[in-house]
Amino acid sequence: MLRDEQASPVLSLPARLTPADLERAAGPIDVRITPGARARVAEGHAFLTARLRSGAVVYGASTGFGPLVGYGGRTEAADQCDNVLAHLTCGQGDDLPPPVVRAMLLVRLAALARGHSAVTPGVLDSLAAVLRTDFAPAVPRLGSVGASGDLIPLAHAVQSLRGRGRAYCGTTQLPAASALARARLQPLALDGRDALALVNGTSLTTAAAALALARLRRAHATALRLTALLADLLGCAPGFASPALLDAYGHPDAVRAGATLRDLLRGTEPTGQRPLQEPYSIRCAPQLLGAVGAGLRHAGETIGDDLAGISDNPLFFPETGETAHGGNFFGQPVAFAADLLTLVAVQTANLAERQLDLLVDPQRNGGLPPMLAPDPGRQHAVQGVQLAATAMTAQMRRTATPASVQSLPTNGHNQDIVPFGTQAALNALDQAALLRLVQGSLALALRQAAHVTARRPTAPACAALLSRLTDALPPVDPDRPLDADVRRAAELLDGMPEEA
Template sequence: MLERVSDPVEIRIADDALKRVDACHVFLLDRIAAGVDIYGTTTGFGPLVVFSGRRDAADQCNNVVGHLSAGQGEDLPPHVVRATVLTRLWSLARGHSGISPGVLPALVAMLGTQFAPAVPRVGSVGASGDLIPLAYVARALRGENSAYLSGIRMPAGDALRSAGLTPLVLDGRDALALVNGTSLTAAAAGLAVMSVRRSHLVAMMLTALLADVLGSDPGFLADELLDAFGHSQARAAAGRMRQFLDGTAPTGTRPLQEPYSIRCTPQLLGAVGTSIEHVEHVVVDDLNGISDNPMFFPEKGAVVHGGNFFGQPVAFAADLLSVSTVQVGNLAERQLDLLVDPHRNGGLNPMLATKPGEQHGVQGVQLAATAIVAAMRRAAVPASMQSLPTNLHNQDVVPFGTQAALNALDLAGSLRLLHGSLAVALRQAAHIGGRRPTSPACAAILDRLIDLVPAIDPDRPLDADVRSAADLLDTIADECTDLGYQR
């Protein structure tokens, strides 16, 4: 659903959810009337909790989104922001946030259009939720600041009118309930893990295709070998690659042992599969949890102040995903290097050029791939351990989960480009006399690449071809999932 919401979606909130939200809001109003202090509703924010808040509830809402509108940097992609709104909607609909019932239908209506708030990338430390990014969401829904409509940036009020939406009215607890959760962190991590899972299968697919083009012996995928290794995900990776290589006929001219970038792929990709499985578990827990403060439990008559907005679980998980993603990127870059090297690729022309010297084949593609991998390595430094005290030491330990999740999402995009680069090279190898795959599955993949990417003869710009190949690989991976190649 996180990926689907990049386009307009129809969402229905169940009647019992609306009843829970209404009951929680009534309970909140009763507590306020009884003189109970409630953080952010009757008090100031953060370390200023020891002071009273503004008396007028609507003014208090204005103060929340106003003082938090301090973000910097480029805007987040609209599809990430829309996934964030969906995540926040799901949390608020659980009925423990005290929000006014009318807020939920407004979020549903927004997701039914192409509207997306303009949200700057930098500002959240992932503690007390994604305060600054979500403040921009709230402002845009009120018709303030900027928004995107069908990908075009414009004043938020204009975007609302063009989309047929009504500006959101916030009162009392509403603004803090909208901003006080890790919804951007969870949404970005969710999008990242879905992309990396798809690329994980693409890595198996391209490894199999490379091995078939080179004429490698598939013995490195043997059942008994991986059973002895003892890691279930490595066995699963080898099994999927055997499916792709079913029917292959080795040339018998390759070295007894292939380089690690072929021979050790089930072990490497199996370890990545284990990491993905763990990250998925953490992210699903976060998406289904409630990262709010305070929380209201009308059935127990309780208002509970705590720290569910502390995004440490996803911070650790996203950093693990980033490290795993970079290693898959390392693999793709090394496989590309193997394929362009005439000393290791079975005698194909250097750089897969049709006429070396007059033509340069995928030389530029390899240079760009090297730059991508270097940038990925630099970006893989964990964010989750970079805690810096802030907010008058109210937030004296912070997880930086938002940075970890957005970093993982960036790296997932870079990995797609590395796979697109390797795919373009495999297609070019077929043009200059490389072996046609003998496995039917690998041959079918190569044929689709050939249909999409023209041969490099003569040299031409290849940036768009790399991106197109990456898109095609995603499509094939989704089809393979439906066919049973993926668990």
């Protein structure tokens, strides 16, 4: 349904979008096109119209698509729009989550608003109107190779905006025409090269990667918090985060991770009963999480560049009279960045899973009962939670194969090398979702550890985190189903600031 626009976030385009902007697009967002952008878009559309009237050959506007570029296209512009969409509406698999699809629409709108795609100005207004509601096209997951844009997912989205296929209003799936009517939206009208411009960009790849980045930045902060709480509960000495030690290591992100851990552990009082050297899941946490931070920083720069760019072909430059045919729809940079995000997510999950294992093992946890059970044998506490966390971590590891180098020629060898950025980005998003649950499992175990030991965190920051966990999660005593508790712990961690 149409929401009160006064309550919606406001975003002016064109702008350098951020992952936070894309997360806000999950709900109604008031997108406004600046007058300057509107003028550039109108100028680009007029330039294309004049070129076509002069008899110039423009890919996709007067020609066939892909390897059929050597053949003429349909003579009527609206018919040509139907043609590009019809043959691409063939995706398969489960629907993408509506927030991902809405983020994709925002990324596409931002690229078109930069004025070099020669779309009809009304296309921008239509997309902005959609984003002011809770409407989302139904888009199947499978179909894009991340080259020539995310053609098939975007074609499904555009068909839905025209009232064809399926769509969502909130979480309710409806025929697209019914969903448009419920949201009080008019079907999208297309002309010229509008349809090609809407599908000929890697907007799904970029949106999914940006959403994964936002979630993994939170997971990084969570990993630092949970590591500090684990060390404080066990009574570890904080020397593993020594500033001199980490300065000597030479990696700035490890130095930053160590500084954050020292802040979190400020005031801790070690028991003096721990080994001289802790297991790597504690001792090497600054180095591991520093590498995670470096990976997120690099991926963030690449994804940020993509959010600020134009993914389309051809591009039109009225100021110089140039129509440039090329490959700006080739999603290789974000494909590499998304695969890096997957590696970051999996290693962060490996850390959390090993920290959970350390916590439930009486040989290494400072004498806490096995599985943190108040009455071992009669109770099993987090034994099942550890099994599930191990299974989720194994799933993450099994699906961590890089997608960005799996090139498979297609499209009559027109697309003879492809980056598979869509698969890379969606996989990174999946990995972030599983990591969230692995970290929720560790958080639940830390809360349970406090229930079966007399020691309490001595660092104020760690004590505050434990207090939030104990307020949200009752102790496991007696045993009970814990699936909802893991999700509740993950939600609590989601609500904490991105910076630890």
